[in-house]
Amino acid sequence: MTQQGVRWTADQVLALAPDAASREAAGRLATAGPWSEVGSSDGGTVWGVCRGGGGGPYRTVVDVADASGPTCTCGCPSLRYPCKHALGLLLLWASGDGAVPEGEPPAWAERWLTGRREDAEAAAGAEAVETGAAGAEAAAGAAGDPSGSDPRTRDPVAARRRAERRAERITAGATELEQRLADLLRGGLAEVEQTGYAWWEETAARMVDAQAPGLASRVRELGSTASSGPDWPVRLLEECALLHLLDQGWLRRDRLPEDLAATVRTRVGLPATADGPAVRDQWLILAQYDSVDARLTTRRVWLYGTETDRTALLLSYGAAGRAPELTLPVGLSLDAELSTYPGGGRRRAALGKRFAPPAPVEIRPKGVTPSQALARYGSALRDDPWLESVPVTLEQVVPVPDGDSWQLADASGETALPLTPAFGNRAGLWRLVALSGGVPVQVFGECGHRGFTPLTAWPAGPGQAVSLT
Template sequence: MTQQGVRWTADQVLALAPDAASREAAGRLATAGPWSEVGSTDGGTMWGVCRGGGGGPYRTVVDVADASGPACTCGCPSLRYPCKHALGLLLLWAGGDGAVPEGEPPAWAERWLTGRREDAEAAAGAETAETGAAETGAAGAEAAGAEAAGAEAAAGAAGDPSGSVSRTRDPVAARRRAERRAERITAGATELEQRLADLLRGGLAEAEQTGYAWWEETAARMVDAQAPGLASRVRELGSTASSGPDWPVRLLEECALLHLLDQGWLRRDRLPQDLAATVRTRVGLPATADGPAVRDQWLILAQYDSVDARLTTRRVWLYGTETGRTALLLSYGAAGRAPELTLPVGLSLDAELSTYPGGGRRRAALGKRFAPPAPVEIRPKGVTPSQALARYGRALRDDPWLESVPVTLEQVVPVPDGDSWQLADASGGTALPLAPAFGNRAGLWRLVALSGGVPVQVFGECGHRGFTPLTAWPAGPGQAVSLT
């Protein structure tokens, strides 16, 4: 929007204002009277202290020199971004009448500017590392949050907590960066709590009137706070409003889960270790596979991709034939490219896996492989539909934001249920509805044809939207059939 050394116009400044009230208030602050300690650099950075009627003075710093876009910080409690003080200072500088003289920034302004530069360098290094990992098919970290921004992929695709691998050589600097990021996330979570409270205080009907722009602006604030997992969930809220029958119920449920995540972060020091690790991952902090390496014959249960504009995410489910554990591998490919990690469904892999922290510890990193994938006659142990639901309920205690759990259903038959389908227990009793999205896939008809009215064994993901079949085995001897 601006080049270094080029002074902005008033129209350019006012275009940043979040609303008309902010523009009006900024105009009243665009005079020298309320300001002291003002100054600027020729590169487009300015600072000043503004007298405030609500308990100021407020220290304000604005930086319009960075190629990533303008940024600001202010000591005022406003929830608007930019606040009226930042806009007023920008207008004062844009006037060009010497009211904001050039000089060296004071220590309090320099601290913020230095932190911004370091964060930009860390983000650039993380983006380079992420792109390289995607192009080589290396296993990525779980995002934005991930099931969030998977959002599972987005939550942690940045790499290690220090921002890049090379920076881990200086543990003191890495710790400072981690502390600064934690402070930013805390500020973002606090602001998000206030925004949710304002939304609910005004009534959910107001969410239908505000449109998607309000949600996108809130998500952008969470990105600024370096909490991509929170940003991803806010965007999901925006898509829930006015999304069909009973949308207020769904919106209220998602707001409650987001509030729970906010509170989990703000009180993370009081949580059990595994739950605290889950919260950190959900808000968007990266993690490393620190669990001990476990060698097993891993049955490859399922493999499927999800695609967005930036990334292709591949999920591979494995089952340890000796340990009985189910593990998830994630890998990534740049937009338009499939990840290189490919494991044929139905074969087994003699390899080591290391788990990531968090409740359930299902996500893992693939370590040393001792042999190529080979055929195996073993199938995973199955449960009934009622036991699958109970398993999902128990998993929610460890991770309340969990969308689904991996489950193998034993002896079930696909049967129609009105306009949808369900998997019914062959011995009678309970049934699980199929997730609505699966009803439109060709995999449904492969499953129906494989069963032919006879009970089959089905592996898939069981969650609050229903059961999504991924792989099935015939009643008698036979190979696994992928349904994805």
């Protein structure tokens, strides 16, 4: 990346921010005024000293060329990572106006870099020792010597019994949920407004007791759908039908094809491991965004394999109020291995070994028309009936108003996809409109039953990806 003389864009820097407040604060620090002793190296390191208001100055160092992802250190007491000083320094560096000259890192920055290299070497050595120990343990187990192994893993009979007991609890919970849904519909949806949210929360708690968090989450969504606006009975009935289908899928899972059964297990809330073979590729980082609720922050990162022509999803989690650690800059590519999880479509993946830091690439994902995008979503529903959306890149589309909403129309104007109502209230809509200027552009996003949610766009001619989240 930096070895090739290419700097990040402001969008790629801001994609690292843990929240909106950090992005806003970083913007105020993206000028030369607060900084001194700034510099950067060909090795991908940026450093500087920021004048702080609460006991500074703060020494800040960012390594953007680490194969495991951008890392940084700062003398400020912030709990956010990366902090506003690291983000502001990167924005200043990304501007490319000469405010961050190239040079050799000062002693205090070099000490941190040296410490990081030593830690990485120690971690690699420990991993090698652990791998060797695991191999020796496996060989000992094969020879009939279980000494030194985890008692939970060396006893497959006990593990199978635990899995059977959990399956029994989920089955009991799914059976109870079926009865509750039947009682609800027998009494009529008009009574839903009178019962209030307490009934839904109590039902969700029963599913948690049954060790079926996926069912509990869907029940809570039903509670938020009730009395939520025009046509809510129709939407509630649709969601009840999907929940009933998931219940029946679990109760009859032995009769399902393996991929669909794996999808049902995942939707119910059973954990899964990435059992697919490791696939190495140059993965284009298409989009990154967070979903926040009272319990958890979920980060979604979409990747596109430039050689395999596959789209993959990385999920990472952080406790409420804290951003997940995994951060990848949109628009760059990552030379890495991915392993897929079981289930319909096998889109979700786990990030394995990284061979190089994120780097720029000229390749863009292949695009389709709006009608082809809808057909792709319909086809995906056969493998996963509970799928909210699929990743799609639209080729040669123009954002056009449609009454009080917006849609993306193909260049011919014959077909179009409505934008989801939530996206119509975001600043990303106006970034997309400005990028297009009435000219067809390429847009990546999620296409589902609510419409299309743009996440990233590319201009008609040469140019960097623009994040819309």
